[in-house]
Amino acid sequence: MSLAKITQVKALALAVPGDDIDTDRIIPARFLRCVTFDGLGEHAFRDERTGPDGKERPHPMNSAQAARIAAAKKGVMVVGFNFGCGSSREHAPQSIWRFGFTALVGGSFAEIFFGNSTTLGVPCVTLSKEDLAECDAFVRANPDVEVTVDVAQLTVSAGAKTWKASIAASARDGLVNGKWDPIADLLEGAEPVAKTAAGLAYVAGK
Amino acid sequence: MAKTLFQKVWEAHTVRKLPNGQTQLFIGTHLIHEVTSPQAFGMLRDLGLKVKYPHRTFATVDHIVPTNELKEPYSDPIAQEMIEALRKNTKDYGIRFFDTTTGTQGIVHMVGPEQGITQPGTTIACGDSHTATHGAFGAIAFGIGTTQVRDVLATQTLALSPLKVRRIEVNGKLAPGVYAKDVILHIIRVLGVNGGIGYAYEYAGTTFDGFSLEERMTVCNMSIEGGARCGYVNPDQKTFDYIKGKPYAPKAADWDAAVARWASFASDAGCQYDDVKVFKAEDIRPTVTWGITPGQAVFIDEKMPALETLNAADRQTAEDAYAHMKLAPNTPIKGTKVDVCFLGSCTNGRISDLREVAKYLKGRKVSPSVKAIVVPGSQLTAIQAVHEGLDKIYIEAGFEWRGAGCSMCLAMNPDKLVGDQLCASSSNRNFKGRQGSQTGRTVLMSPLMVAAAAITGQVTDAREVFTV
Numbered sequence: 001m002s003l004a005k006i007t008q009v010k011a012l013a014l015a016v017p018g019d020d021i022d023t024d025r026i027i028p029a030r031f032l033r034c035v036t037f038d039g040l041g042e043h044a045f046r047d048e049r050t051g052p053d054g055k056e057r058p059h060p061m062n063s064a065q066a067a068r069i070a071a072a073k074k075g076v077m078v079v080g081f082n083f084g085c086g087s088s089r090e091h092a093p094q095s096i097w098r099f100g101f102t103a104l105v106g107g108s109f110a111e112i113f114f115g116n117s118t119t120l121g122v123p124c125v126t127l128s129k130e131d132l133a134e135c136d137a138f139v140r141a142n143p144d145v146e147v148t149v150d151v152a153q154l155t156v157s158a159g160a161k162t163w164k165a166s167i168a169a170s171a172r173d174g175l176v177n178g179k180w181d182p183i184a185d186l187l188e189g190a191e192p193v194a195k196t197a198a199g200l201a202y203v204a205g206k
Numbered sequence: 207m208a209k210t211l212f213q214k215v216w217e218a219h220t221v222r223k224l225p226n227g228q229t230q231l232f233i234g235t236h237l238i239h240e241v242t243s244p245q246a247f248g249m250l251r252d253l254g255l256k257v258k259y260p261h262r263t264f265a266t267v268d269h270i271v272p273t274n275e276l277k278e279p280y281s282d283p284i285a286q287e288m289i290e291a292l293r294k295n296t297k298d299y300g301i302r303f304f305d306t307t308t309g310t311q312g313i314v315h316m317v318g319p320e321q322g323i324t325q326p327g328t329t330i331a332c333g334d335s336h337t338a339t340h341g342a343f344g345a346i347a348f349g350i351g352t353t354q355v356r357d358v359l360a361t362q363t364l365a366l367s368p369l370k371v372r373r374i375e376v377n378g379k380l381a382p383g384v385y386a387k388d389v390i391l392h393i394i395r396v397l398g399v400n401g402g403i404g405y406a407y408e409y410a411g412t413t414f415d416g417f418s419l420e421e422r423m424t425v426c427n428m429s430i431e432g433g434a435r436c437g438y439v440n441p442d443q444k445t446f447d448y449i450k451g452k453p454y455a456p457k458a459a460d461w462d463a464a465v466a467r468w469a470s471f472a473s474d475a476g477c478q479y480d481d482v483k484v485f486k487a488e489d490i491r492p493t494v495t496w497g498i499t500p501g502q503a504v505f506i507d508e509k510m511p512a513l514e515t516l517n518a519a520d521r522q523t524a525e526d527a528y529a530h531m532k533l534a535p536n537t538p539i540k541g542t543k544v545d546v547c548f549l550g551s552c553t554n555g556r557i558s559d560l561r562e563v564a565k566y567l568k569g570r571k572v573s574p575s576v577k578a579i580v581v582p583g584s585q586l587t588a589i590q591a592v593h594e595g596l597d598k599i600y601i602e603a604g605f606e607w608r609g610a611g612c613s614m615c616l617a618m619n620p621d622k623l624v625g626d627q628l629c630a631s632s633s634n635r636n637f638k639g640r641q642g643s644q645t646g647r648t649v650l651m652s653p654l655m656v657a658a659a660a661i662t663g664q665v666t667d668a669r670e671v672f673t674v
């Protein structure tokens with residue numbers, strides 16, 4: 001399985017502010033009633049975007065900028081802290097990715113969300129609190145300027161600005177080497193796996 | 207060298223180091239359900255892969271099962287499609303399925319312990335963030351995404367990095383009317399909803415020593431609400447007694463060896479922790495949430511926080527929360543009108559929860575303004591409860607007695623809030639929209655507090671309604 005090496009994502013950006021944005025807000029549970037991930041993109045942030053009356057609410061995901069990103073099928077989402085907390089549902093990063101976002105920049109990410117995104121080839125990098133505020137302000141003020149998330153150099157830059165970014169070393173390694181989906185590596189280990197399994201006597205089968 | 211349980215289990219299950227520096231970790235037990243597995247089976251088929259160790263995966267159906275409709279086809283065709291997909295996948299790949307017709311179906315985090323599948327010193331993964339529940343038995347158990355479900359099906363391993371370990375000690379005896387649920391809500395309130403990121407939580411201290419396995423499960427269950435991917439309690443005699451005789455428990459000659467092996471995984475005296483936090487049981491009072499994250503909580507007799515007392519970030523979330531909850535800062539939460547009461551979920555839908563509430567419910571009546579439902583988390587729990595006559599106590603009091611499932615914990619089945627109804631709930635999440643209505647409101651609390659709310663029609667201190 002050969003995967004693209006993801007060293008850099010350069011795209012238009014959208015700020016979706018707020019801390020502790022949970023996965024129920026990213027993709028409401030009723031859209032989990034499905035057996036494929038197809039079609040999840042259009043429901044990303046559904047209940048934040050549409051009121052109970054069915055009318056559109058003011059939300060960044062309803063903006064013209066969001067529509068441009070959806071059309072281009074690439075984009076950078078700038079979020080707050082503890083983004084993606086809550087459930088393990090991969091439906092959350094799947095919906096963001098299928099909507100068109102190919103990288104996220106935030107203050108911190110919930111672990112399972114981070115892992116799920118990485119496995120999709122969507123880097124989630126973090127900035128310091130001050131830098132994130134600056135990046136967020138820049139993105140709002142300059143919707144036409146592309147933002148570059150450089151996974152190899154560990155920077156986020158836009159216009160004349162460059163901020164220092166972080167990402168877990170293993171995720172960075174996987175992305176830049178085109179090994180962000182671990183399945184090939186895991187399958188390769190079949191022999192040592194069998195050995196480990198043989199040494200673990202538990203769960204009496206019936 | 208003295209080691210923590212986490213380190214010992216991690217080492218025992220390490221297959222090798224991967225090129226990216228992560229560990230290829232063997233997953234002893236894999237649990238699956240209908241929501242996060244169908245796509246994984248799809249990926250498996252696309253890649254032409256097989257299930258490598260089918261006897262190490264166990265399936266059940268919980269999220270989409272209607273609790274008031276036993277006959278199939280279900281009125282929701284998507285729910286029917288999902289259950290049928292799981293039937294097909296488990297049949298195609300030879301996986302044991304605790305189906306609705308077997309009398310053993312239930313919420314995945316209840317089925318594992320009930321069957322004796324959940325054992326100490328093991329690694330357990332499931333495409334569900336509340337997998338930490340199984341940590342109550344001294345297992346390293348955590349939630350995974352769907353692509354990782356594929357990884358486990360295909361290889362029985364995952365690519366992971368180790369976690370730091372934080373010991374959370376609670377010592378002393380809880381006052382009457384204060385429960386395991388209050389302990390974990392309090393811990394999350396103090397350490398924050400993201401305080402546990404990067405950590406496994408080891409729960410310890412005399413309070414946990416005294417807890418039953420079911421109480422330990424309630425606490426471990428909500429580790430993820432505190433940001434910790436897994437939480438565990440070291441195995442002890444209570445753990446072994448709980449497992450003994452369960453269908454998948456080691457039998458006769460194997461039993462003693464298993465117990466010795468399990469006990470050896472407990473954290474060694476003098477081992478190093480990355481962090482330690484200590485709480486006193488006497489400081490904990492019945493706790494309820496007032497906001498839209500599980501950390502936004504107060505003791506029942508406290509006022510909700512004034513905005514001025516919060517830092518800038520918390521303040522923003524609090525403003526959002528007050529607007530959604532239609533509550534006012536710096537006022538008591540006690541007395542808030544309740545529309546719906548939900549007793550159930552993998553946090554508090556076990557037999558001990560149903561017994562504890564039933565003890566106080568005899569002769570009492572649910573307020574006519576309240577819709578109250580009680581949902582045993584599993585069929586085995588339901589059967590046991592009926593055997594003990596608990597269902598009658600609930601029904602006489604005015605609760606609706608339902609079939610096993612996740613029910614109103616989340617909006618994937620017909621049990622949903624309507625409009626801006628406020629629900630007193632024994633579940634684990636109060637996120638916006640979690641219970642099925644965009645404007646619905648959730649107040650998390652212990653089962654007995656849910657019962658008190660049902661009777662009075664208000665958020666109430668259970669200690670004032672019942673003689674605890």
Ligand code: SF4
Nearest residue numbers: 336551552612615616
């Ligand atoms: S009861 Fe709630 S938290 Fe538990 S598995 Fe079901 S939906 Fe998830």
